Amino acid sequence: MLLPKFHYHEPSTLEEALQLLSELGGNAKVLAGGTDLLVRMKQKIDMPSHVISIARIPGLSSITPRNGHGVSIGSAVTAAALAKDELMRDRFAPLALAAGRLGAPMIRNRATIGGNLVNGRPAADLSPPCMVLGATLKLKSLSGEREVSVNDFFRGPGDVFIEPNELLVSINLQTPPPWSGGSYTKLGARKTLEISMVNVATLITLQSPDGPIIEARIALGAVAPTPVRAFAAEEFLIGRDPSEELFRQAGEIGVGMCSPITDHRGTMEYRCMMIEVLTRRSLVEALGQARSWKS
Numbered sequence: 001m002l003l004p005k006f007h008y009h010e011p012s013t014l015e016e017a018l019q020l021l022s023e024l025g026g027n028a029k030v031l032a033g034g035t036d037l038l039v040r041m042k043q044k045i046d047m048p049s050h051v052i053s054i055a056r057i058p059g060l061s062s063i064t065p066r067n068g069h070g071v072s073i074g075s076a077v078t079a080a081a082l083a084k085d086e087l088m089r090d091r092f093a094p095l096a097l098a099a100g101r102l103g104a105p106m107i108r109n110r111a112t113i114g115g116n117l118v119n120g121r122p123a124a125d126l127s128p129p130c131m132v133l134g135a136t137l138k139l140k141s142l143s144g145e146r147e148v149s150v151n152d153f154f155r156g157p158g159d160v161f162i163e164p165n166e167l168l169v170s171i172n173l174q175t176p177p178p179w180s181g182g183s184y185t186k187l188g189a190r191k192t193l194e195i196s197m198v199n200v201a202t203l204i205t206l207q208s209p210d211g212p213i214i215e216a217r218i219a220l221g222a223v224a225p226t227p228v229r230a231f232a233a234e235e236f237l238i239g240r241d242p243s244e245e246l247f248r249q250a251g252e253i254g255v256g257m258c259s260p261i262t263d264h265r266g267t268m269e270y271r272c273m274m275i276e277v278l279t280r281r282s283l284v285e286a287l288g289q290a291r292s293w294k295s
């Protein structure tokens, strides 16, 4: 399948890219890794007359610690870079783990976090971990910049809160407090190159290594038109002593927050069962990480 004809732009500064987006607006698409966009263009789902590559814009491909309180991830950071970064693995494990499960090595070397979020697929691997890590997204246009919580970013399948003249510049995360641990787990029909049938990201914070849970976040993907936070399950965990039985019950509550569909990847009933199982497993792993917190 051939790509349709289009004008290609390769700005070397952010200002130049924003200028192009402002002039071309709805006729242009941003190109990051191209693993979604080029496929959609070949299938004639997207037919932009202008494509603006962000590959040469400085700073968009870096992971930058912010005074020990968090990290700023450039929108063009690849899944491969996130998966192997030491800071990400130590302090932001759900995102590093999810990045390591996205597609296969060749895809991970090109696929970016920005493309994954802007694409807005309900089954995308990086959305649930960004939700449990409380990510804020920095969007820029020629007229200014704004920050959006990732929880407010997803509006429906393929529909996100970004204007045609805006560029997602960075994804910003606060470092979780001491005795926090997180995990990511995904179910697909195959081990690699598989879009999730269900995916779950979790983050819990303990009062002390043997103490109760004081903060809990659970986000589920591929179970509703957008990724969702399982708020009722989170509230259920707070103030209680962690145990496998508690986590099983939280998984059961999580099922109630979802409206999965039956499709070629799995039935609604199977997805519901798997939400419960994966939530429990993910919380068990998160607990292990929280208890072995290194300052």
Ligand SMILES: Cc1cc2nc3c(=O)[nH]c(=O)nc-3n(C[C@H](O)[C@H](O)[C@H](O)COP(=O)(O)OP(=O)(O)OC[C@H]3O[C@@H](n4cnc5c(N)ncnc54)[C@H](O)[C@@H]3O)c2cc1C
Binding pocket: 029, 030, 031, 032, 033, 034, 035, 036, 037, 038, 039, 054, 075, 076, 101, 102, 103, 104, 107, 110, 111, 112, 113, 114, 115, 116, 117, 118, 119, 123, 124, 125, 126, 166, 167, 168, 169, 193, 194, 195, 196
């Ligand atoms: C074989 C294969 C396997 C895959 N497996 C998985 C998988 O397991 N899990 C998964 O989640 N996804 C998977 N994907 C989908 C895809 O790889 C990811 O969604 C990837 O993260 C998209 O990033 P990208 O940089 O390639 O985005 P692109 O294709 O470059 O862009 C995607 C969309 O985002 C927009 N965009 C990109 N960056 C910005 C920005 N900074 N500001 C504004 N708009 C922007 C583009 O205009 C486009 O609309 C797979 C794709 C393929 C082809």
